[in-house]
Amino acid sequence: MSDDTELATEAQIAVHWKEEQYFEPSQAFIAQANMQDASIRERFSEENFPECYREYADMLDWFKPYDQVLDSSNPPFWKWFVGGKLNVAYNCIDRHLAQHRNKAAFIFVGEPEEEEPYAMTYQELWVRVNEMAALLRDHCGLKAGDRVTLHMPMTLELPITMLACARLGVVHSQVFGGFSGKAAGDRIADSGSDWLITMDAYWRSGKLIDHREKVAPALEEAKSLGKTGVKVLVWQRYPGKDSSKTPMVEGRDAFVNDILKDYRGKRVEPVHMDAEAPLFLMYSSGTTGKPKGCQHRTGGYLAYVAATSKYIQDIHPSDTYWCMADIGWITGHSYIVYGPLAIGATSVVYEGTPTFPDHNRPWRIAERLGVNIFHTSPTAIRALRRLDPDAPSKGPQNFKHMTTVGEPIEPKAWRWYHEQVGKGKAVICDTWWQTENGGFLISTVPALEKMKPGSAGPGLPGVYPIILDDDGNELPAGSGKAGNLCIRNPWPGIMQTIWGDDERYVDTYYRRFCKNPDSKDWRDWPYISGDGAIDAEDGYYRILGRIDDVINVSGHRLGTKEIESACLTVAEVAEAAVVAVHDDIKGTVPEVYVSVPVNVTDRDAVATKVIRACEDIIGKIARPERVYVVPDMPKTRSGKIMRRVLGAISNRRDTGDVSTLANPEVVEEIRILVQSR
Numbered sequence: 001m002s003d004d005t006e007l008a009t010e011a012q013i014a015v016h017w018k019e020e021q022y023f024e025p026s027q028a029f030i031a032q033a034n035m036q037d038a039s040i041r042e043r044f045s046e047e048n049f050p051e052c053y054r055e056y057a058d059m060l061d062w063f064k065p066y067d068q069v070l071d072s073s074n075p076p077f078w079k080w081f082v083g084g085k086l087n088v089a090y091n092c093i094d095r096h097l098a099q100h101r102n103k104a105a106f107i108f109v110g111e112p113e114e115e116e117p118y119a120m121t122y123q124e125l126w127v128r129v130n131e132m133a134a135l136l137r138d139h140c141g142l143k144a145g146d147r148v149t150l151h152m153p154m155t156l157e158l159p160i161t162m163l164a165c166a167r168l169g170v171v172h173s174q175v176f177g178g179f180s181g182k183a184a185g186d187r188i189a190d191s192g193s194d195w196l197i198t199m200d201a202y203w204r205s206g207k208l209i210d211h212r213e214k215v216a217p218a219l220e221e222a223k224s225l226g227k228t229g230v231k232v233l234v235w236q237r238y239p240g241k242d243s244s245k246t247p248m249v250e251g252r253d254a255f256v257n258d259i260l261k262d263y264r265g266k267r268v269e270p271v272h273m274d275a276e277a278p279l280f281l282m283y284s285s286g287t288t289g290k291p292k293g294c295q296h297r298t299g300g301y302l303a304y305v306a307a308t309s310k311y312i313q314d315i316h317p318s319d320t321y322w323c324m325a326d327i328g329w330i331t332g333h334s335y336i337v338y339g340p341l342a343i344g345a346t347s348v349v350y351e352g353t354p355t356f357p358d359h360n361r362p363w364r365i366a367e368r369l370g371v372n373i374f375h376t377s378p379t380a381i382r383a384l385r386r387l388d389p390d391a392p393s394k395g396p397q398n399f400k401h402m403t404t405v406g407e408p409i410e411p412k413a414w415r416w417y418h419e420q421v422g423k424g425k426a427v428i429c430d431t432w433w434q435t436e437n438g439g440f441l442i443s444t445v446p447a448l449e450k451m452k453p454g455s456a457g458p459g460l461p462g463v464y465p466i467i468l469d470d471d472g473n474e475l476p477a478g479s480g481k482a483g484n485l486c487i488r489n490p491w492p493g494i495m496q497t498i499w500g501d502d503e504r505y506v507d508t509y510y511r512r513f514c515k516n517p518d519s520k521d522w523r524d525w526p527y528i529s530g531d532g533a534i535d536a537e538d539g540y541y542r543i544l545g546r547i548d549d550v551i552n553v554s555g556h557r558l559g560t561k562e563i564e565s566a567c568l569t570v571a572e573v574a575e576a577a578v579v580a581v582h583d584d585i586k587g588t589v590p591e592v593y594v595s596v597p598v599n600v601t602d603r604d605a606v607a608t609k610v611i612r613a614c615e616d617i618i619g620k621i622a623r624p625e626r627v628y629v630v631p632d633m634p635k636t637r638s639g640k641i642m643r644r645v646l647g648a649i650s651n652r653r654d655t656g657d658v659s660t661l662a663n664p665e666v667v668e669e670i671r672i673l674v675q676s677r
């Protein structure tokens, strides 16, 4: 690790957790589980790779069968189910109609509790997706391969729009609704979208938020990056009523509901898409400022999320499944929309904050809808625990299965989740994966493998993780030593590339540990996750968190460089450094250090501007927990900012030897400033 990077603090904590005892799944769970057959490990062993993945592809309906499971002749540009043709919307909706027309595909729960939950059947979803697809095709002129940017909140219009795109082969790029207009604009320009689809307003923490106000900054940003002429479609949170105060712009903006009237009763044949056609882009933070458009494929992705929804989430058609993530993140794409629908499940979509109007809301929703599979993040678990540690055990919820995702979960929080929320009965899957991966990569198979708090588990069947040291040497299995978590083999859910930047894809995920750049053998091309991990003796992986310049806040990645460049837009700021700080609820949060010229005296005003800049440019999720305006940054003699030293101060740790710095005296000054706050 180089001098000026900051070791993720979560890693330093997780590495010190004790080995925990195992928890067994209950007999009742095992008896009903979708995957009870321990031979799956054998079927998906390396000898049977990649042919084993036929089992996943067979879960889908294909218009044309594939000729080859994996074409790995051009690493690391893998091709899955080559030659096959299918349609994602057909697989998620049409094929369920004969049996399940009247079954709820989604149950929408608005944040205001007085609004009744709304169950949308597969039949209605089919009608609405067809009409929206007709609109996109005939009104917008969109066709397979075109990109569309969505900047939508958590309402059913979001999956309807995604599935309408998928029906046409249009590539959707949904930007998390909480992100700023500017962030949406960057993604519009990068993806080359001619259309932005948004919504007028949505509920969050008791407020009807004006969401359309983000359109103007989005289009301004896109324009500054050379993308002009973008048109805007606006869904209405309450159809027929405009809930935003921001004026519509004539000729540019139109209400979807108005135009849809022309498409009533229209049906659109699902386009037969190549298995390798891109399905969607999902932008993710990386080590440099520019977010990466992770490009996901049609066939491999859908097969992977369908199978993992069935075997890891253990969803049966009769279950009610609720994933509390936002559809604007990969978790929502894979495990609210595509995976559950591909297997004909009922998936709950909740609009608002879990703790609104109080911390018992999730248990009330679960009871009302009969949710028996629950999926959330350690941040939400910690927040609920803090608000009322005894509440869930008395609550009415009755879960058979619970998932955690996005961050390491400490054994204490895990046990609370198990005992209080799951009432000691529900199995827990601690699922490790990333935006780039499409679906779960590490987790226990719930009926087959014991749980161990603090450890995600072994690689999924067909996924072969490995820990490499910094020189790329494999640590022996079960070494118990920390190192770089890599995956030795490709899998169907992996991204195809970074949109428009093949080289960055190779550089980011493969270059460093590639054994031979000329090799055509996938075994020479391990996938680099960017996480640290430990492989324990039992083959369970304990994830230690990011080892690069990425901060994981509430289970979502923010690039430190992204935040720093936002800080640097404030005129008074000369230098900025962001560090990850341990937080009891959110795992880690960003703290910002900025230096200002000596003539700037109103430091509070600068701090306020820095916070506003982060919120405006990235979104509220990037709001720094604290901003310190310092006289100077600790620097190496070559002028590099020592983020490691700042991180140590923020986390109240020893800064180590700073005598070799160019300006060691500033360290003490900063420590006094920080620790007096």
Ligand code: PRX
Pocket (backbone or CB within 6 Å): 284, 330, 331, 404, 405, 406, 407, 408, 409, 430, 431, 432, 433, 434, 435, 436, 456, 529, 530, 531, 543, 544, 545, 546, 552, 555, 556, 557
């Ligand atoms: O550091 C890991 C952490 O979240 C990162 C991926 O973030 P993102 O692409 O936003 O996707 C989040 C949801 C898939 C990883 O590099 N992470 C994810 N799951 C876990 C985790 N850390 C520990 N345990 C997990 N179960």
